[in-house]
Amino acid sequence: MMILSGDPPRSRVLSILLVIIIAALAVTPLVFPGAKAMNVATKICIFAALVASYDLLLGYTGSVSFAHTMFYGIGSYAIAIALYSMGPSWAAVATGLAIGLPLAALLALGIGLFSLRVEAIFFAMITLAVASAFLVLASQLSWLTGGEDGRSFQLPELLRPGTVLISKDLFGFAVNGRTLTYYIVLVAAAAMILGLLRVVNSPFGRVLQAIRENRFRAEALGYRTVFHLTYANCLAALVAASAGALNALWLRYAGPDTSLSFSIMLDILLMVVIGGMGTMYGAIIGAAIFILAQNYLQTLMSVASNAAADAGLPLLPGLLHPDRWLLWLGLLFIASVYFFPTGIVGRLRAGARRPLR
Amino acid sequence: MKNVALHHELHMTLSLETQDLTIRFGGHVAVNGVSCRFRPGELTAIVGPNGAGKTTYFNLISGQLRASAGSILLDGQDITRLSVPLRTRAGLGRAFQLTNLFPNLSVEENVRLAIQSASGVHYDMLRPWMTRRDLIARADAILDSVALGGRRDVAATALSHGDQRKLEVALMMALEPKVFMFDEPTAGMSVDEVPVVLDLIARLKQDSSKIILLVEHKMDVVRSLADRIIVLHNGRLVADGNPAEVIASPIVQEAYLGIAPGKRTA
Ligand SMILES: Nc1ncnc2c1ncn2[C@@H]1O[C@H](COP(=O)(O)OP(=O)(O)O)[C@@H](O)[C@H]1O
Ligand SMILES: [Mg+2]
Numbered sequence: 001m002m003i004l005s006g007d008p009p010r011s012r013v014l015s016i017l018l019v020i021i022i023a024a025l026a027v028t029p030l031v032f033p034g035a036k037a038m039n040v041a042t043k044i045c046i047f048a049a050l051v052a053s054y055d056l057l058l059g060y061t062g063s064v065s066f067a068h069t070m071f072y073g074i075g076s077y078a079i080a081i082a083l084y085s086m087g088p089s090w091a092a093v094a095t096g097l098a099i100g101l102p103l104a105a106l107l108a109l110g111i112g113l114f115s116l117r118v119e120a121i122f123f124a125m126i127t128l129a130v131a132s133a134f135l136v137l138a139s140q141l142s143w144l145t146g147g148e149d150g151r152s153f154q155l156p157e158l159l160r161p162g163t164v165l166i167s168k169d170l171f172g173f174a175v176n177g178r179t180l181t182y183y184i185v186l187v188a189a190a191a192m193i194l195g196l197l198r199v200v201n202s203p204f205g206r207v208l209q210a211i212r213e214n215r216f217r218a219e220a221l222g223y224r225t226v227f228h229l230t231y232a233n234c235l236a237a238l239v240a241a242s243a244g245a246l247n248a249l250w251l252r253y254a255g256p257d258t259s260l261s262f263s264i265m266l267d268i269l270l271m272v273v274i275g276g277m278g279t280m281y282g283a284i285i286g287a288a289i290f291i292l293a294q295n296y297l298q299t300l301m302s303v304a305s306n307a308a309a310d311a312g313l314p315l316l317p318g319l320l321h322p323d324r325w326l327l328w329l330g331l332l333f334i335a336s337v338y339f340f341p342t343g344i345v346g347r348l349r350a351g352a353r354r355p356l357r
Numbered sequence: 358m359k360n361v362a363l364h365h366e367l368h369m370t371l372s373l374e375t376q377d378l379t380i381r382f383g384g385h386v387a388v389n390g391v392s393c394r395f396r397p398g399e400l401t402a403i404v405g406p407n408g409a410g411k412t413t414y415f416n417l418i419s420g421q422l423r424a425s426a427g428s429i430l431l432d433g434q435d436i437t438r439l440s441v442p443l444r445t446r447a448g449l450g451r452a453f454q455l456t457n458l459f460p461n462l463s464v465e466e467n468v469r470l471a472i473q474s475a476s477g478v479h480y481d482m483l484r485p486w487m488t489r490r491d492l493i494a495r496a497d498a499i500l501d502s503v504a505l506g507g508r509r510d511v512a513a514t515a516l517s518h519g520d521q522r523k524l525e526v527a528l529m530m531a532l533e534p535k536v537f538m539f540d541e542p543t544a545g546m547s548v549d550e551v552p553v554v555l556d557l558i559a560r561l562k563q564d565s566s567k568i569i570l571l572v573e574h575k576m577d578v579v580r581s582l583a584d585r586i587i588v589l590h591n592g593r594l595v596a597d598g599n600p601a602e603v604i605a606s607p608i609v610q611e612a613y614l615g616i617a618p619g620k621r622t623a
Binding site for chain 1: 419421440441442443445446451453457458459460461462466469470471473474475478479480481482483484485486487488489528532
């Protein structure tokens with residue numbers, strides 16, 4: 001239990017769901033080595049960590065930030081620019097991290113110290129302003145960032161798809177550079193989530209919850225809450241930037257659409273709300289469900305639509321037409337928020353109340 | 358940082374003093390030039406009608422409000438400009454008149470947060486909270502002292518009003534402050550709940566190194582606990598002295614009790 005920092009899922013269904021998701025992610029390269037499945041699995045890993053870091057802010061401290069994609073973007077761009085300009089070497093990867101992570105942390109420190117003293121709404125507005133400015137900056141500085149086109153780059157030899165590490169003859173499946181990259185992403189994401197789980201269950205993490213519950217009282221107990229909030233903001237930014245770096249490594253690309261746009265911010269918000277705020281596990285559940293729906297709902301609907309058409313049902317084939325997938329995705333989210341206001345994890349835990357000591 | 362000799366010296370000279378303490382809200386002067394010195398081993402009751410400025414006086418001392426004029430000295434040090442958390446760390450403890458808890462955390466977590474702060478554990482991110490058994494044990498002891506031991510795993514919001522008032526007091530006890538500020542600790546409590554809190558205050562009084570300030574309306578409580586009474590009226594300090602003297606004084610009869618002498622009831 002120590003690896004979970006004394007905060008187990010506390011619901012049988014939730015435990016089973018988590019085991020299924022993690023097992024599926026662990027075996028994806030072996031069982032579904034196709035490009036689409038691998039991309040979806042990677043995105044789930046990366047977003048689980050990204051959403052978990054956002055949950056640290058929203059769920060545990062109650063502060064609303066709109067700058068989370070900015071930190072994600074900083075991590076992405078740092079890797080992309082470093083590998084683009086220095087060439088595909090490990091030194092470039094290290095340089096990207098050595099620039100991107102501290103930059104994200106420093107920016108978060110600045111935003112935090114400047115705006116977390118005062119009311120929460122001010123922090124939200126400052127993050128929105130800084131993130132918008134950053135988005136403009138990234139597209140303006142096209143000599144550095146590649147502007148709207150972004151930056152494509154080559155990976156170090158070891159991580160390339162063409163690099164066969166273990167040939168198919170040995171175990172019946174090939175392990176190439178792509179497989180290795182995938183497992184780096186998976187392990188890094190898992191480590192970050194477990195790290196965050198530790199932080200939220202530490203004495204520091206309890207103070208964050210206390211601030212969320214009643215900042216006035218937390219101050220009266222002797223906690224200088226602006227520092228707690230600022231550290232949480234820095235930590236979240238570090239994890240977001242790391243997730244961004246992983247994303248760039250996987251895509252071999254960083255651009256405004258994949259790493260900076262506000263639609264990613266919206267996705268993060270939806271995932272944390274659907275999964276369940278202030279639970280950490282909600283990040284994994286939310287990311288898995290959201291990204292699966294985003295990627296496979298269309299396929300599912302086209303199957304259903306054709307089946308309905310074959311059965312000669314009226315109206316249904318049109319309603320279920322794959323082009324309507326966004327409508328259904330939207331309805332799915334409205335329904336999930338309506339029926340599970342505390343998120344899926346909150347709902348599952350309420351169903352399995354922990355016994356009183 | 359902890360110099361034992363220095364600490365000892367400070368301890369010897371523990372004192373709390375307000376000098377011409379004043380706060381204005383627009384044109385309204387809620388606390389008006391209050392100068393008063395509080396000594397260790399002394400329980401001072403602060404009385405006065407509703408709106409007299411008692412809670413505001415507390416808010417100025419513990420830092421929730423900033424003084425418009427005047428100063429506050431703790432152990433001879435000027436703390437008038439210090440932030441709330443730093444005043445708490447300097448030894449000011451406060452139990453609020455309007456219950457002020459962490460509603461969705463358990464009773465035990467509420468108290469443990471106070472103990473954690475008092476133990477200087479502010480930024481430890483790496484050790485799981487549940488492994489701090491030392492903190493848990495102390496939280497349990499404090500909860501037992503306010504008869505909340507059986508409710509430790511309940512969310513604070515689920516407690517009855519009386520139990521919430523007790524938890525409010527427990528949070529201050531857990532801070533182990535030098536100065537205890539009780540703001541109507543028994544208000545709204547049922548008759549059978551009151552003694553737990555009064556016993557607690559009486560026990561506190563036995564430690565002659567502490568300063569205790571108590572805002573209380575029930576005159577029988579004041580009479581039995583207080584070593585000294587000060588009276589606030591319209592933000593001004595209008596009487597200060599030993600209980601019998603102050604209660605009998607004409608100004609209190611008129612200003613606070615609002616009745617003619619002789620018709621006083623407890
Ligand atoms: N934050 C504030 N803004 C404006 N007026 C206030 C504020 N706090 C207290 N007051 C006023 O100061 C006066 C004293 O209030 P208070 O200290 O709560 O009285 P008491 O605790 O003695 O009943 C009241 O008239 C109250 O309306
Ligand atoms: Mg009051």
